[in-house]
Amino acid sequence: MFSQTEKGRAQLPENTWVVSFYFFFYLVFCVFEALFECGCTLILYQPQRLRNTRLQPQHFQVWFLQIWFSNIPVQKQAVVWVANKDSPINDSSGVILISKDGNLVVMDGRGHVHWSTNLSRPAGSPNTTSARLLSTGNLVLQDNGDKKLWESFSHPQNAFLPTMTISTDARTGRDSCLDPGVIPLPFPELALWKDGHMLWRSGPWNGQNFLGLPERDSRVDLYGFKLANDNRGSVSMSFGYNQSMYHFLLDTEGHAMEKYWSEANQEWSMGLMFPINCDIYAKCGQFTSCQSGLNPPCKCIRGFEPRSYEEWSRGNWTQGCVRKTLLQCQRLERVMMVLRLKKMKVPNNPQRSEVNEQDCPGSCLRNCSCTAYFYDTGLGCLLWTENLMDMQEFLGSGVTLHVRLAGSELKTSSNRSLVIVITIVGCAFLVVVIVLLALRKVAKRREKNRNARLLFERMEALNSNESGAIAANQNKLKELPLFEYQVLAAATENFAVTNKLGEGGFGSVYKGKLREGQEIAVKRLSQTSGQGLEEFVNEVVVISKLQHRNLVRLLGFCIEGEERMLVYEFMPGNSLDACLSDPVKQRLLDWKTRFNIIDGICRGLMYLHRDSRLRIIHRDLKGSNILLDENLNPKISDFGLARIFRGNEDEASTLRVVGTYGYMAPEYALGGLFSEKSDVFSLGVILLEIVSRRRNSSFNNDEQNLSLSAYAWKLWNDGEATTLVDTLILDECFENQIRRCVHIGLLCVQDHANDRPTVSTVIWMLSTENSNLPEPKQPAFIARRVSPDAESPWQSEQRASINNVSITEITGR
Structure with missing residues (x-):
């Protein structure tokens, strides 16, 4: 807080926010640090002299009153707000003070006022005002009663900060808008304007979301946007995203961007939100649909044609489209039809009709000037009586819009004989189709039974040494639902690219939703995959026997023709590998969360090695095979390469080396030997990745270090283990625990398997802080370099390294 002093100058305590005069002005914003608790400093910033110029320095001294961050380097500062942006001080000094009338003013050295809060106070009233920079x-x-008389949030410029409100009030005519123009429309709706022309619109607000935002844009939920409407002309919007130095920026060209400060890179990260491509208002003109990704993106909706084919062929779509056949209102009941457009952005300028959902179509059809209608539970019945502008077709979201067309668009024929012929042929074709479908259904049932028997036979072979267990295992397998291909195709929208979560050596993984609403993840085995029926059967057999909170749950499988699919529970938190590399999600992974993930992975692996009825070696443990639920709890997945140890077996060997380079233990990669200790090696690599937030494959081009474990070993020997730790979690409160995890990670990746601890010992080390x-x-260093393909969320490596002849050539998948 600052108040009037004897000399009339303002004084501020220190803080992370800084109110300063700065000679170079640009409008950006950020927020989140407290003023009163942490302190703030008022700086009269002396501008630096310009180099390579013959003019005197004082000719370039320009001063502004700004709010900015003090904990960011000056050359990368972000200005939150500027008071005298239209009236800079161009002499050698300036002051901030509270004047005799109680206003906060900015003056130059000659006493000229360049900016003031301009509040009117009754004559003779005592001057008891004070100014304060809040934590927002x-x-x-x-x-003196802490009543706000004026605030900078009521005078925004191009900065949109958390808890700031932009608003409009039709009763008073007062607006609080961003410059150069984000204003709520009367419906209510957000829009970007420039020089009186609309650049972008969000679509109307229905109480939950804006109907013009695609499903891919989840910022409304993620960043906590809220819109308040009193239905009497007052509309306001704010957001409350709890992320340090995150903000929105509106530039002079009318582009809205999101921006946040990266502590790790010491840089501002910026992303363009809108308008992009089809987001541009009326890009394609009237009665058109715009779809991003298509070439050309614009097309006339059914029943319409380009107004000018010549301009359309040149790529100029602004004139839009016109009806092929005009509506005939006097014969409405006989000639009118309705076109249903799905997954659409709501057109501009709708009107509300006070009717229910059942009467909404009739409300439009009885009105000759009505061109389209749409019903929403939050907005009611919306009608359009003018040209349909700014329509956009989305891939996975949007509304269903009903557009009126002339009946001739049905293209019915009055030739009665032709109708009779078509009817007879159609009926005959229908009978043939029904017979073929019935035969196909019988064939599919036989195919399913044959594939099920094959699956049981493979399971018997994998469990042949367990007397009396075969029948029980078959019964366990029979409890898993055998999904039909059509059910999974419908759940994933015919395996649409938009539902694809990732792909790897096995094929692709798709997100789906069953008819009853349950979300699933479908793993579809590719016919060209290096992993075949054996890996598929192995995963079904192994995971069907496992039940643990840290193992992903198998819901069923599908065997139909050449199709092989596994159905899992859907994990909304994505994979551990994806979260560590995502610039937004990685900030959710504080140390307590990461330690909980480490503990969960260890307990899931402990169950596989010791606590389950069968001892199972995973053989492909890595970050992309650790999935996270909505609470960021870890679950181990992908058991296609897992092997079951029988009896007292502690170690096994194979000539068929499979796995992912960088996570395979040296005795397995070079000699084909695998045991519990080979999984422990993979666990150690994952532990080091979690602590450092660096992928093991990021060292492929590093000439000094062959792997993350080699780099960690070098830092450990140099006494600089904390250099390995991710700066986002480097906290004195957990420094000993983090260092202990680095220590345990190095113990897990030691060269000799006998030197590595068991998983149970790792859990004990993590939970016991006072033990030595x-x-x-020295960890295992494998000299040969391999550059694996980059992974994406829910993605294993691109190829499986399967070598059935020898182990002289190893390629990671």
């Missing part, structure tokens, strides 16, 4: 970045002028751990020995 809001500069307020208040009386043994010093780690």
